Amino acid sequence: MMGGNGPLFVQARASAIRRLSEEVWDVLIIGGGITGAGIALDAVSRGMKTAVIDMQDFAAGTSSRSTKLVHGGLRYLRQFRVGMVAEVGRERAIVYGNAPHVTVPIKMLLPIYRDGSFGKFGIPGVAAGLWLYDRLAGVRRKERRRMLDARETLRREPLLREAGLSGSGMYVEYRTDDARLTIEVVKKAVTLGAVALNHVKAVELLYSATRRLAGVAAEDRISGERFDIRAQQVVNAAGPWVDDIRMLDRSRQGKTIRLTKGVHLVFDQGRFPLRHAVYFEAPDGRMMFAIPRNGKTYIGTTDTDFAGDPAEPGVTMEDRHVLVEAANAMFPSLQLTIGDVEAEWSGVRPLIDEAGKSPSEISRKDELFRSPSGLITIAGGKLTGYRKMAEKVTDLLVREASRHGSASWGSCVTRTLTLSGGDFGDEAHFPAYVHKMMNVGVSLGLTERTASALVHRYGSNVQEVFRHLEREVTESQRHGLPMDLYASLQYGLEKEMVVLPSDFLVRRTGMALFDIHAARAHYRGIIRVMADAFGWTEAQSKAQESEMAKLLGLR
Numbered sequence: 001m002m003g004g005n006g007p008l009f010v011q012a013r014a015s016a017i018r019r020l021s022e023e024v025w026d027v028l029i030i031g032g033g034i035t036g037a038g039i040a041l042d043a044v045s046r047g048m049k050t051a052v053i054d055m056q057d058f059a060a061g062t063s064s065r066s067t068k069l070v071h072g073g074l075r076y077l078r079q080f081r082v083g084m085v086a087e088v089g090r091e092r093a094i095v096y097g098n099a100p101h102v103t104v105p106i107k108m109l110l111p112i113y114r115d116g117s118f119g120k121f122g123i124p125g126v127a128a129g130l131w132l133y134d135r136l137a138g139v140r141r142k143e144r145r146r147m148l149d150a151r152e153t154l155r156r157e158p159l160l161r162e163a164g165l166s167g168s169g170m171y172v173e174y175r176t177d178d179a180r181l182t183i184e185v186v187k188k189a190v191t192l193g194a195v196a197l198n199h200v201k202a203v204e205l206l207y208s209a210t211r212r213l214a215g216v217a218a219e220d221r222i223s224g225e226r227f228d229i230r231a232q233q234v235v236n237a238a239g240p241w242v243d244d245i246r247m248l249d250r251s252r253q254g255k256t257i258r259l260t261k262g263v264h265l266v267f268d269q270g271r272f273p274l275r276h277a278v279y280f281e282a283p284d285g286r287m288m289f290a291i292p293r294n295g296k297t298y299i300g301t302t303d304t305d306f307a308g309d310p311a312e313p314g315v316t317m318e319d320r321h322v323l324v325e326a327a328n329a330m331f332p333s334l335q336l337t338i339g340d341v342e343a344e345w346s347g348v349r350p351l352i353d354e355a356g357k358s359p360s361e362i363s364r365k366d367e368l369f370r371s372p373s374g375l376i377t378i379a380g381g382k383l384t385g386y387r388k389m390a391e392k393v394t395d396l397l398v399r400e401a402s403r404h405g406s407a408s409w410g411s412c413v414t415r416t417l418t419l420s421g422g423d424f425g426d427e428a429h430f431p432a433y434v435h436k437m438m439n440v441g442v443s444l445g446l447t448e449r450t451a452s453a454l455v456h457r458y459g460s461n462v463q464e465v466f467r468h469l470e471r472e473v474t475e476s477q478r479h480g481l482p483m484d485l486y487a488s489l490q491y492g493l494e495k496e497m498v499v500l501p502s503d504f505l506v507r508r509t510g511m512a513l514f515d516i517h518a519a520r521a522h523y524r525g526i527i528r529v530m531a532d533a534f535g536w537t538e539a540q541s542k543a544q545e546s547e548m549a550k551l552l553g554l555r
Contacts, residue, residue: 038390055201065347089137101459240310251371264300421459
């Protein structure tokens with residue numbers, strides 16, 4: 001693993017910075033969330049020389065802070081946005097087919113109460129709505145809705161409020177790991193030839209003599225190095241920061257971004273033993289999700305206007321009260337308190353501002369803006385529609401390149417492009433692959449549960465994780481880390497561009513959200529491994545320890 005100037009992944013980052021600064025790119029994408037990652041994959045898969053940078057980690061903004069559902073947009077049916085339901089429903093199936101190790105179908109209950117918003121439609125009305133949803137979204141026959149009476153609804157989820165319950169609709173949504181979906185898209189783009197770097201910020205835009213955008217001046221936020229990146233076209237996919245980039249370009253006219261904040265709370269299943277995912281109406285009329293996941297239950301989301309730093313939206317006591325009260329209204333036997341919250345996350349949605357509308361009423365539709373300098377900005381949109389947004393942007397890049405006499409590029413191929421980690425056949429083959437690789441993991445000393453979790457996290461890339469198990473067991477013991485965690489960290493350093501401990505604990509593994517006790521137990525060991533790898537000083541290691549202790553709620 002070691003080279004003449006340190007670990008190979010350290011050399012690889014330095015090499016990537018040299019390439020970014022020395023070559024001219026067909027397209028440079030600013031923003032490595034799911035939208036920017038999707039554009040990078042679409043562009044490079046058509047043959048474009050592609051680069052993507054993010055001032056934080058990949059997915060560190062909105063793309064790791066969602067409800068973690070690739071869903072069909074049932075709420076839009078209530079708002080009569082039929083076209084959006086149809087589009088996101090089709091895209092949902094594509095996202096699942098391209099990466100079934102990251103996305104899994106789950107049954108969702110929609111409880112109907114006589115005194116609630118769905119109650120006024122009654123069981124027949126809801127059944128008709130879900131029937132229409134199935135058709136618009138192209139739901140597969142085996143996943144189509146079923147209507148349940150009150151007794152069957154309570155049998156499936158006994159925690160639900162019984163008073164006034166008429167029954168429920170049961171339909172399928174797709175649970176995902178939003179951050180891992182993003183990193184798998186980035187990794188696939190890199191495999192196809194793109195250069196992708198996290199923790200690199202665009203600090204200034206560069207122009208030709210004719211005032212056409214020609215690239216960016218960038219800063220490596222890890223080393224402080226400044227360098228220029230030259231590109232034929234630049235895409236602004238910076239999510240909550242798109243208006244900041246437009247201001248650099250002096251092109252922030254017309255429609256602007258409106259940030260709304262969404263908060264989620266995580267509870268241990270011992271305190272919130274939810275059996276079944278539930279989509280329900282909160283006392284204030286907003287729709288919320290409660291979802292079981294790997295021994296935890298999470299609930300969200302709030303939807304409020306936000307005017308602070310999008311990188312650190314935070315969770316207020318009022319946010320917690322809103323969600324705990326909503327949970328107790330729907331699941332009254334629990335009597336949850338804020339003290340029961342085990343972990344939490346918050347994020348902001350970069351929506352196209354619509355005057356006079358409340359945060360929950362604003363459309364999640366994406367829009368494209370092209371400035372006089374040639375800057376292309378993509379704003380709004382949803383996780384589910386990332387691939388379609390990327391296709392739209394890349395089609396525009398192709399047209400612009402043709403207009404300016406550049407090379408001719410092909411059409412979109414991402415509809416059937418398997419993402420990184422998906423090389424085991426289609427979703428029908430995944431259960432057999434999990435079983436096969438679980439046995440391999442057990443033979444290397446893992447428990448079945450741990451081995452299965454690794455296969456579900458990494459898909460076909462788990463074989464590379466397992467190689468670290470085979471050769472580095474003593475190293476994991478030296479650092480006091482479980483061998484599966486050490487192997488995952490080594491894989492993250494070598495293949496997933498882990499640069500900071502939070503990259504690993506929050507976005508590559510989700511431990512800070514869904515296994516916080518293990519994260520608290522092992523974060524110092526993780527930092528010791530990374531300090532050895534990157535040559536951190538004692539002061540740098542202490543600074544990282546302080547940051548992680550704060551993130552994990554230890555101070």
